[in-house]
Amino acid sequence: MTDHTSPGKVPADTSTGPPQAGRDDQCRRCGICCRKGGPALHREDAPLVERGAIPIRHLFTLRKGEMVVDNVHGGTMPLAGEIIKIKGRDGAWTCCFYDSAAQACGIYDARPVECRVLTCRDTAAIERMYARDRLTRRDLLSAVSGLWDLVQAHETNCAIRKIEALVAQLQGATAAAARAALGEIMAYDRHLRALTVEKSGMAADQLDFLFGRPLADTIGRHFPDGWR
Numbered sequence: 001m002t003d004h005t006s007p008g009k010v011p012a013d014t015s016t017g018p019p020q021a022g023r024d025d026q027c028r029r030c031g032i033c034c035r036k037g038g039p040a041l042h043r044e045d046a047p048l049v050e051r052g053a054i055p056i057r058h059l060f061t062l063r064k065g066e067m068v069v070d071n072v073h074g075g076t077m078p079l080a081g082e083i084i085k086i087k088g089r090d091g092a093w094t095c096c097f098y099d100s101a102a103q104a105c106g107i108y109d110a111r112p113v114e115c116r117v118l119t120c121r122d123t124a125a126i127e128r129m130y131a132r133d134r135l136t137r138r139d140l141l142s143a144v145s146g147l148w149d150l151v152q153a154h155e156t157n158c159a160i161r162k163i164e165a166l167v168a169q170l171q172g173a174t175a176a177a178a179r180a181a182l183g184e185i186m187a188y189d190r191h192l193r194a195l196t197v198e199k200s201g202m203a204a205d206q207l208d209f210l211f212g213r214p215l216a217d218t219i220g221r222h223f224p225d226g227w228r
């Protein structure tokens with residue numbers, strides 16, 4: 001899986017011309033869907049990643065157990081399984097491939113399946129496939145033995161359920177031990193990321209895909225009231 005130059009930008013919907021009065025069956029290119037966040041990937045999208053149409057550096061993994069907002073059912077809930085998503089940009093949720101000035105998608109011809117089925121006037125199609133056949137790191141990396149071993153080791157040692165159990169102990173008699181254990185987990189996360197870059201030659205911006213976002217950030221989002 002290698003990086004490459006993205007295809008030329010094209011309008012978010014090239015099937016029609018500019019919106020016409022009285023027409024409700026065409027994309028208005030408002031960009032709202034793109035600004036609400038990059039899409040999650042499904043197994044159908046695997047070839048886009050494998051051939052580099054969607055580079056790894058533009059992806060991040062939401063790990064099993066992370067608290068997320070369910071856009072279809074509403075509310076915040078822990079993930080039953082991981083999700084691979086396209087990153088946002090400039091500290092916002094806006095899909096990194098969206099050019100707001102041009103109202104254009106930078107990978108329109110290679111856009112993921114969620115983007116292809118989404119119609120803001122009728123969300124039935126995306127709701128039907130929203131949680132089905134999601135792409136996982138195993139799908140993309142299981143044949144890469146050394147790299148997949150690192151991902152599995154990180155998932156075992158930095159499991160969200162393990163962190164939650166330790167945070168729950170921070171108010172009791174075992175608070176000191178729990179705090180020390182959390183520190184060790186975070187140190188492991190930092191060490192593994194640095195070691196992966198050093199030994200594999202991978203760019204640091206690919207680590208959010210391999211291991212999810214840095215653990216310090218994840219814990220801060222899960223436990224905003226503090227855990228230190």
